[in-house]
Amino acid sequence: MPTPVRPHLAAVLARTSHVLIAFDAIAGGAVRTAGTGRRLGDLMRRRGERFSLVAEMLAGDDDWYAIAVERGHGRDAFAMYAEAEREATAESAPKPYVPEFLAACRESGRGVVVAGNQDQHVVRAYLERHGLARRVDHVLCRRALLPPGVEEFAPSAGCLPGELAAVSGCAHSLWRAEMAGMLRIGVEGGGGGGGGGRGDGCGEGVADSRKLLAGTGRLGVTNTGATRGPAIARMWPVARGGLVSGHVDRVPVRPERPTPVVGDLGRLAAAMLAVLPEATGRRGRRGQGRWWAGFLGR
Numbered sequence: 001m002p003t004p005v006r007p008h009l010a011a012v013l014a015r016t017s018h019v020l021i022a023f024d025a026i027a028g029g030a031v032r033t034a035g036t037g038r039r040l041g042d043l044m045r046r047r048g049e050r051f052s053l054v055a056e057m058l059a060g061d062d063d064w065y066a067i068a069v070e071r072g073h074g075r076d077a078f079a080m081y082a083e084a085e086r087e088a089t090a091e092s093a094p095k096p097y098v099p100e101f102l103a104a105c106r107e108s109g110r111g112v113v114v115a116g117n118q119d120q121h122v123v124r125a126y127l128e129r130h131g132l133a134r135r136v137d138h139v140l141c142r143r144a145l146l147p148p149g150v151e152e153f154a155p156s157a158g159c160l161p162g163e164l165a166a167v168s169g170c171a172h173s174l175w176r177a178e179m180a181g182m183l184r185i186g187v188e189g190g191g192g193g194g195g196g197g198r199g200d201g202c203g204e205g206v207a208d209s210r211k212l213l214a215g216t217g218r219l220g221v222t223n224t225g226a227t228r229g230p231a232i233a234r235m236w237p238v239a240r241g242g243l244v245s246g247h248v249d250r251v252p253v254r255p256e257r258p259t260p261v262v263g264d265l266g267r268l269a270a271a272m273l274a275v276l277p278e279a280t281g282r283r284g285r286r287g288q289g290r291w292w293a294g295f296l297g298r
Contacts, residue, residue: 003274009260012183013275016165018157023116023123029092032084037064074145082119089126097266102135104269113157115140117147150180186261
């Protein structure tokens with residue numbers, strides 16, 4: 001008997017030929033040592049830099065990195081963050097259900113893109129160390145001073161934005177994916193870009209956003225994001241952070257475009273095997289009718 005899948009999740013999966021997942025949704029624990037951004041800020045202060053009160057109070061690791069690049073300290077930031085990420089991920093195991101999720105992507109014929117504001121070499125080494133590299137098609141992380149922009153993900157994967165599904169537990173990451181024309185799937189059980197933590201670039205996780213759920217299993221996305229306002233320091237000025245966020249502006253709720261939400265990556269893996277992408281021809285509009293009118297997730 002096939003796994004029952006909620007209709008709105010099945011509709012997204014049927015259109016999904018490639019999956020985008022952030023590296024911090026894969027690695028268990030922190031993706032860099034605590035306080036890296038503050039240490040970078042201290043380095044810049046010793047060199048005579050001064051920052052707005054908003055930046056001093058609210059900037060996270062990704063914001064301090066962007067500030068360093070803008071002010072000419074990018075090489076030092078790159079080296080400091082790479083070392084912090086190498087140290088933090090050296091002993092950590094993948095999060096629950098990550099191997100099963102990546103295997104389901106492969107078995108269902110979907111490509112996998114791993115992205116994030118982490119060093120490309122650190123990410124590739126981590127995937128190799130845990131036997132996950134063979135299930136990942138593209139790694140789009142920091143190769144130069146900045147990671148690829150969100151607009152580069154679909155072309156790099158060789159698909160259209162509307163065929164690439166961002167899988168994340170970070171509400172702002174899902175909003176960024178929507179703005180880029182990508183599909184979106186929210187994950188509550190530890191499978192999010194940023195993992196719901198406050199120091200890693202994701203201001204608010206899906207699990208923290210229950211009050212924002214617009215109907216069972218649907219997410220009306222709202223969160224804090226990188227500012228562009230003239231009254232506040234521009235903490236992500238070049239808008240190339242991939243699926244990362246800042247901490248200032250309020251993003252409007254968009255309940256008219258709900259995002260399906262599942263409980264964890266294990267449930268999503270089962271759903272992906274039950275609903276194959278339409279482009280494969282194995283299952284699709286004609287092959288499965290409405291058998292998915294059951295329930296998977298919340």
